Structure formats: C-alpha cells, structure tokens
Amino acid sequence: MSFIWKSLFFNVKTKRSFCDGKKFSMVFLSMISALIALLIGAKNPTGPNTVSFDEPAILWLSIGILVVLFLPPFILSLFNHLAVRIISAIYQFFIVLSFLGLVLAGFMMPTYWVMVIGAIGAIVSICSIFVTIFAGLKKRNLVTN
Numbered sequence: 616m617s618f619i620w621k622s623l624f625f626n627v628k629t630k631r632s633f634c635d636g637k638k639f640s641m642v643f644l645s646m647i648s649a650l651i652a653l654l655i656g657a658k659n660p661t662g663p664n665t666v667s668f669d670e671p672a673i674l675w676l677s678i679g680i681l682v683v684l685f686l687p688p689f690i691l692s693l694f695n696h697l698a699v700r701i702i703s704a705i706y707q708f709f710i711v712l713s714f715l716g717l718v719l720a721g722f723m724m725p726t727y728w729v730m731v732i733g734a735i736g737a738i739v740s741i742c743s744i745f746v747t748i749f750a751g752l753k754k755r756n757l758v759t760n
C-alpha cells in the first residue's frame with residue numbers, strides 16, 4: 616500500500632512530490648477554522664433563522680456545504696502549475712473575505728470567540744495564499760543575474 620501511495624505522489628525521475636503537503640495542510644487549517652467558526656455560531660445563535668444545535672439536520676447540511684466549498688482548493692493544491700496556483704489563490708481570497716466578514720459579524724454575537732476565530736481564519740487563509748503562490752518556485756527563478 617505504501618508503494619502505491621509513493622508512486623501516486625512522488626516522481627522518481629525528478630525526485631519531486633506531486634502533492635505539496637504545505638499547500639494542502641494550509642487549506643486544511645483554513646477549513647478547520649471555518650468549521651470551528653460554524654460550530655461556535657451554532658452554539659450562540661442570534662435569531663430564529665440561524666444555524667443552531669436545536670436543528671441538527673440543518674447543522675449537518677451547513678457542515679456539508681462548507682466541506683464542498685473547500686473541495687476546489689483541496690483539489691487545486693495537488694497541482695504545481697502556475698496557472699492552477701493563481702486560480703487557487705483567487706479562490707482562497709474569497710475565503711479570506713468571508714473570514715473578514717465573520718469578524719465584522721462577530722460584533723453582533725454575544726461572544727467574542729467568533730471574532731477571534733474569524734481573525735485566526737483570515738490570517739491562516741492569507742498565509743495559505745502566500746504558500747500556494749510561492750510553494751514550488753525554483754530558487755534559480757528567484758535570483759536574477
């Protein structure tokens with residue numbers, strides 16, 4: 616099983632991996648912070664039309680939608696082509712805007728944890744954008760003679 620895993624993600628000729636773990640893990644951290652924000656928002660609902668633990672079906676539906684919305688960055692993090700990295704960075708920029716909107720919406724909630732998770736998510740997502748763009752660049756391309 617380990618041979619199959621290595622053959623899928625590691626090119627023997629160039630000794631480079633197909634899947635860059637840095638990009639994938641940063642997107643995963645962004646998704647985890649979004650899930651935490653969703654669960655904190657469900658714990659402290661602001662009105663009758665928000666997600667809450669009282670309606671578990673809607674909560675599971677919201678979690679499913681959140682995971683589906685993070686699938687494109689996960690899939691795009693597997694590729695090292697520059698155009699794919701730029702598309703992934705643009706998609707992740709919208710995630711950053713969502714986290715910044717969560718910080719603003721946190722002022723209406725009775726707890727400050729939503730703002731904290733929104734700020735942490737925004738910082739992690741911004742770092743994810745930089746890792747997505749700059750991961751895989753060759754050092755000889757960065758230095759000019």
